[in-house]
Amino acid sequence: MAGRIEQRLAELGITLPTPAVPIANYVPFTIAGALLVVSGQIPLRDGAVAYAGKVSAEVSLEDGKAAARLCFINLMAQVKAATGDLDRVKRVLRLGGFIASPAAFTQHAAVMNGASDLAVEVFGDAGRHARTTIGVPSLPADAAVEVEGMFELA
Template sequence: MGLVLPEAAAPAGSYVPTVQTGTLLYVSGQVSMDPDGALIRGRCGETMGVEEASAAAARCALAILAQARAALGDLDRVRRVVKLNGYVNSTADFGDHPKVINGASDLMVSLFGDAGRHARAAVGAANLPFGAAVEVEAVLEVAP
């Protein structure tokens, strides 16, 4: 697909980027970063539209995969995308959170096929860390 994974970002607080328990890998929330590593900031319904925010969500999905690769050594061990939780920096009257998080969901399905289909939440937030437009976290099933 011509996609390039970014470098796995260091945590911005007192947490770890991933935790594996059994065959589940929990990936901490990844904020929207452009290909050059700059934060994608914005608020849906105010400074950013659905298409731009959906592209930012896809960037979050790439960051999730970068964290998974760093934790696992490669992505061949990923068996299934179990769940994504997406958070959209948005105004109180914005209601298209699912369309925004589709950017991350669609990327996972494109990359993993049926194994990329997952449970999901898409939630609006008054603000996100550092003014990020989108943040997405994941649970992945991995081979032992």
């Protein structure tokens, strides 16, 4: 039987993918006490980068926002792998967003809202989080966005 958060995902039409495996020397997540830290997730769909290139150059602002949303979906897949039950998430504490973009781009926050908005849609007030968003010249696999997360577990 699906828990409250998985029911919410179903209402939103979201199916969690199989969690991505690390592409280098790191683990997808670590747990210390009630703290879960999830490594950065890129906008993978069916094993391929769904949004590649720099936001505002090869990727539109709206597609950048969709990429951030997809990154959060991939974060949730890792959370489920780590905990076995998304209802164990007591709170989304922090999201870190990396936006591949040209130097003159300044709308990083708008892109990252794709992830932040979904966190609140899924977890309600427990999805409201602290956040850092920065622009970078490139990301692994030419991904447009990467999002990492920190969660408090019950």
